[in-house]
Amino acid sequence: MLGFGGIARKLLGSSNDRLVRKHRHQIDAVNALEGELSALSDAELRAKTDEFKAKIAAGTSVDDLLVPAFAVVREASKRTLGLRHFDVQIIGGIVLHNGNIAEMKTGEGKTLVATLAVYLNSLSEKGVHVVTVNDYLASRDAAEMSRLYRFLGLSTGVIVHGMSDAQRREAYACDVTYGTNNELGFDYLRDNMKYERAQMVQRGHHYAIVDEVDSILIDEARTPLIISGPLDDRSDLYMTLDGFIPQLSREDFDLDEKQRTVTFTEDGTEKLERLLEAAGHLQGASLYDIENVAVVHHINNALKAHHLFQRDKDYIVRGNDVVIIDEFTGRMMPGRRFSEGLHQALEAKEKVTIQPENQTLASITFQNYFRMYEKLSGMTGTAQTEAAEFGDIYGLDVIEVPTNLPIARIDEDDEVYRSFEEKFKAISNEIIDAHSRGQPILVGTTSIEKSELLAERLKRDGLKNFKVLNARHHEEEAGIVAQAGVPGAVTIATNMAGRGTDIQLGGNPQLRIDNELGDMPEGPERTKAEAAIRAETALLKQKAIENGGLYVLATERHESRRIDNQLRGRSGRQGDPGRSKFYLSLQDDLMRIFGSDRMDGMLQKLGLKEDEAIVHPWINKALERAQKKVEARNFDIRKNLLKYDDVMNDQRRVVFDQRVELMEASPQEVDETTTDMRHETIENLVKRHIPEKSYPEQWTTAELRNDTREILNLDLPVVEWANEEGVAEDDIRERMIEAADKLVADKTERFGPDMMAYVQRSLVLQTIDGLWREHLVNLDHLRSVVGFRGYAQRDPLNEYKSEAFELFQSMLANMRERVTTQIMQVEVMQQASEQTAPSLPEEMEAHHFDATSGEDTMGDGSDRLTANFTPAAADGLRVNPDKSDEWGQVGRNEPCPCGSGKKFKHCHGAYA
Known part of the structure; x- marks a missing residue:
């Protein structure tokens, strides 16, 4: 109703x-x-x-x-x-x-x-x-x-x-x-x-x-x-911390698979403190003292490496390397690395060579x-x-x-079995049956391990003619996918999302023409061969349609409905017939995490026998509710991460906008900018040593003279000025500004205004970049410790916002002072006839890190800066x-x- x-x-x-x-x-x-x-x-x-x-x-x-x-x-x-x-x-x-x-x-x-x-x-x-x-x-x-x-x-x-x-x-x-x-x-x-x-x-x-x-x-x-550069080698630390994890018992940490988190219990923390103290890695009395932030970070990574990340599911070991597996596509990602020391923790766990960690030079989220x-x-x-x-x-x-045409695919209700073994037995029987009928079948699995288990099962049951598409065979990917619609074809794929190649019933004629005819010269023979391939593909397509179209069989539900829908959507292309069905067991991750014990008891009461499945729309709805919960949780995680990144993004835009303005500025505008920086630096110097509304005897003029010599490259009689009758801090500041401006004016006259503007622009840009990198490291450290403020009933995000703002203000003040010092001390050797701009830092790499798991999905990007082909x-x-007329x-x-x-x-x- x-x-x-x-x-x-x-x-x-x-x-x-x-x-x-x-x-x-x-x-x-x-x-x-x-x-x-x-x-x-x-x-x-x-x-x-x-x-x-x-x-x-x-x-x-x-x-x-x-x-x-x-x-x-x-x-x-x-x-x-x-x-x-x-x-x-x-x-x-x-x-x-x-x-x-x-x-x-x-x-x-x-x-x-x-x-x-x-x-x-x-x-x-x-x-x-x-x-x-x-x-x-x-x-x-x-x-x-x-x-x-x-x-x-x-x-x-x-x-x-x-x-x-x-x-x-x-x-x-x-x-x-x-x-x-x-x-x-x-x-x-x-x-x-x-x-x-x-x-x-x-x-x-x-x-x-x-x-x-x-x-x-x-x-x-x-x-x-993220763009990053290498830090010092710390492999000894990773190996030492990794050695502590096997010494812990199950009571020493809490593992939550649903939330993908693992944390030390109070007992575990105490045990670790004793181990770290004995090894000389603990400063102070407690593991959570501010001095131990880096150690806490790396020991948490070691715990994740051992208890959250599984070999052959999240990564594989190939030779002397730990290679990531993309959870969405199932592909191997050689050269790509988990971030913030997590990959090093996995390398320590697997006892392979530990590669150096990187420092962030610049970053932005895709949002x-x-x-x-x-x-x-x-x-x-x-x-x-x-x-x-x-x-x-x-x-x-x-x-x-x-x-354009109505969808003709039939989406069947899920079949739920009690165990993996029963489920895989049913899947194998179904695949063999579909293959014998000449129906093309695409089997979706959630990991390499499961695709290979199924492949072994099919071989054992007598089916030899099938293709496995996963991270270990991605080189043949396009060809395998293109022919997955041929009648009787069996293709086992790890997460079909984002493959980028259509599965056409009967196969892809153009791909066959390119592969089979290769460089056959143009002419009647090639035309005839192409026509034969297209005719054969058309016949195969008709046969595949008669046999029911592409059958998508999924061996498990993903935690995201969208990935399941992507797999289903491979069938029923452009009005073609098709069929889809999901096979589940109570031992699947999603079922196990979301209350399968209760369902197992219910199935036993219903008298479900071995190798029998339960099929009911209610089960589909219950699973969909579980998936919605996971999706909502993942959305909250992404939204929370974005709130933190928005704080950095506001600062990033200020810095990047200032850089562009400076690069586009005229020599006069560059001079005005650095003059403002110099005057503000002098004002801060005077305020530091001559506090507002203070008496002359409270002034620290000797220190002011030393700072003036160090920062402004000027030896001024500041102490004598302070002893003059009726002199005020404004008088001293004005005299300092006048002396500093005169020194810069003399340099401008000697070097020439264009050369001086070039020098000033270069110094400001290089100083901004250096301090911005330091600032990013400070924000990373702040981010890693600010969560503990929640224990003091303070909102970590608000704490992060206020402290990040203070750090940013401090960075800007530091920049003004450094730029002023460099300009006041710079001398130009006019030997080169042409001036070239400073180059980018060497050994830079591009990475794409998951902010929660540390997954790197971009790879070694070092050649992106030097490749010239x-x-x-x-x-x-x-x-x-203009070529269009000609061509x-x-x-x-x-x-x-x-x-x-x-x-x-x-x-x-x-x-x-």
């Missing part, structure tokens, strides 16, 4: 339905222009871009051009890509342009949808960024869509790993720039470590479309992006990076479950875009729009028009 809400939805439609209906008139208007635009020549259609830009320059808003611009893109897409936007894709484009998230199912053509909003927003000539989850997707999407943009007179750039600054600057200068969230965020941080405005690569943050928006703005947003864009939008197949977070953190509404995709995609539409197997001698697909049309 429908409740009032259900009746209202039936009569009026959901709020989402009403939003979609609201755009119907715009779709009709776009459709109405199709006949008129199709009659235009290529040159006339391309001229529409200049016409739109002229209108915007004359004051027309971008919103007013939506209908004609979308109609132009649709017509250009038909001519260049052979694809015509469906009406539902026009809706997706409107959703993106309005700064919202378009939820579109797998296979609905999100890449093509983005072209509508990209083109419209690029007309203001401020640059549009399309953000993807990896370099492969950025290169592939840019290569495919640049044909459309080039036809319309727009330039396309792509930012991928290993590009030089000059190449990045050129790519960002394009109308449309594709890149990954990591590369864009890292470029922003690195730009704000440069010493000249011309060295910076980004030109602003106008509009961004984030593909796989849930993965980037939710999953990866737990992870600040704060993407909130810098004037307009932000995103697209994904799964966003509704996180709609509250998107709204709260980013101000983005999630709008579900209807599918151009990937094929990047080189070919910074397209000069036109180029076949993938034709010689590249650039004259390299390579085929287009291996040169300017390369995917990666």
Whole structure:
């Protein structure tokens, strides 16, 4: 029976339905222009871009051009890509342009949808960024869509790993720039470590479309992006502390798997204090004295390494390295490391070589990076479950875009077994049965360990023909996924999220053509071979459809409903038939943590026998409630982390804005800035030694003279001045300012105003950078100890805010004094004819650390600062729009028009 809400939805439609209906008139208007635009020549259609830009320059808003611009893109897409936007894709484009998230199912053509909003927003000539989850997707999407943009007179750039600054600057200068969230965020941080405005690569943050928006703005947003440099080697400390953990008993610590925390009990703390004291690592009487902050931090990491992180689930040991496993994709991440000493704790646990720890030089969270864009939008197949977070953190509404064809996939109720063994037995039987029927089957597991257990089980049960896709075989990933829709194919995958490759029933014909025909020359033979592959794929697709389409079988529920929905969404692409089912046991992590004891007792009372499963919609709902609890907890964690980062972000923006202002300042403005710093430093000096409303006998003028000599490089008769009749502190301050200004004026006359401005600018920037790095370390330390203030009934966040503000004020005062000292003491040796700006620190690395678990998802980024080669995709995609007349539409197997001698697909049309 429908409740009032259900009746209202039936009569009026959901709020989402009403939003979609609201755009119907715009779709009709776009459709109405199709006949008129199709009659235009290529040159006339391309001229529409200049016409739109002229209108915007004359004051027309971008919103007013939506209908004609979308109609132009649709017509250009038909001519260049052979694809015509469906009406539902026009809706997706409107959703993106309005700064919202378009939820579109797998296979609905999100890449093509983005072209509508990209083109419209690029007309203001401020640059549009399309953000993807990896370099492969950025290169592939840019290569495919640049044909459309080039036809319309727009330039396309792509930012991928290993590009030089000059190449990045050129790519960002394009109308449309594709890149990954990591590369864009890292470029922003690195730009704000440069010493000249011309060295910076980004030109602003106008509009961004984030593909796989849930993965980037939710999953990866737990992870600040960090540039770091190495600290001193402390491997002895890690090994010593690791040796203490096995000496502890289970009563010495509290383990909470649900919250992913492990903490020492009171008894455990006392035992540790005795062990640390004996080893000479304890200062003072208590482990929690302020002097022992670093030791507490590292001993907590050792405890986490032993009791929270499992080998072959969270990481694997390969040779002499501890290699992280991504919990969302199941991929190995060689070169990537957990942060803040956690990776070193794991290396100590596994008795492999301990690599040195790094110090933070600059950092930003993805929340704060993407909130810098004037307009932000995103697209994904799964966003509704996180709609509250998107709204709260980013101000983005999630709008579900209807599918072009109705979804024909059947989602079955979960089957729950009592044990792993019973569940795996049932899964194996089901897979073998589906395989024998010729139905393609995709099996989703939550870890490498479980995928390999299942693989062993299938071999034991007689099934040999299957593929395993997990962290240990990721090199073959694209090929395996592309052929997972072939009839009878069995593909076991660890967390299918973000794979970036469609599973097409019958297999992917283009991938087969590229792989099987390779460099076969153009001609009748190749044409015949291509036609044969396409015909065979079409037959295989028909057979797969007759056998029920892709069967998605999940071996466990993830703690996030979104990951489960992503796995389900692999089936039923573009109206294809399909089926999905989850197999669970009471020994699964989610079931075990959320009260499986009670359910086990209930199943025993119901008389559930061995190898029998319980299937009921109520169980699905109970599991969904458990997942909602976990999602809500994770949201709270991310929100709390963001509150702390917002404090740093306010300070970061002040520092970064000051740097840019200084780099853009004229010599006169630079001189005014340093003069203000000098005068303020002198004022503070005088206040320090001549307190307000004090008597002359209370003045410490001898110390003032020493400080003046040390800080201002001036030997002034301050003591004699103080002994003069009727002299006040104002008189002394004015005399000091006059003497200091005269010294700087003399230097300016000797060096020349331009050289002096260059020196002053360089000194200020280098001083800001050095102090900012020290400040980041201080904030990290403050953050690690401020939580203990809660025991004193004080709010840790408020404590952090007030103390971080004091530290920042202290940093600014310190900066003014250091800059003044350096300017007063500097001497310029005029030997070089050309002055070069200071360079970035050496041995810098880019990392992507999880603020709660310490996971590093970015990898060793040291080569990002020195690499000077151009990937094929990047080189070919910074397209000069004038080339479009000359090149036109180029076949993938034709010689590249650039004259390299390579085929287009291996040169300017390369995917990666």
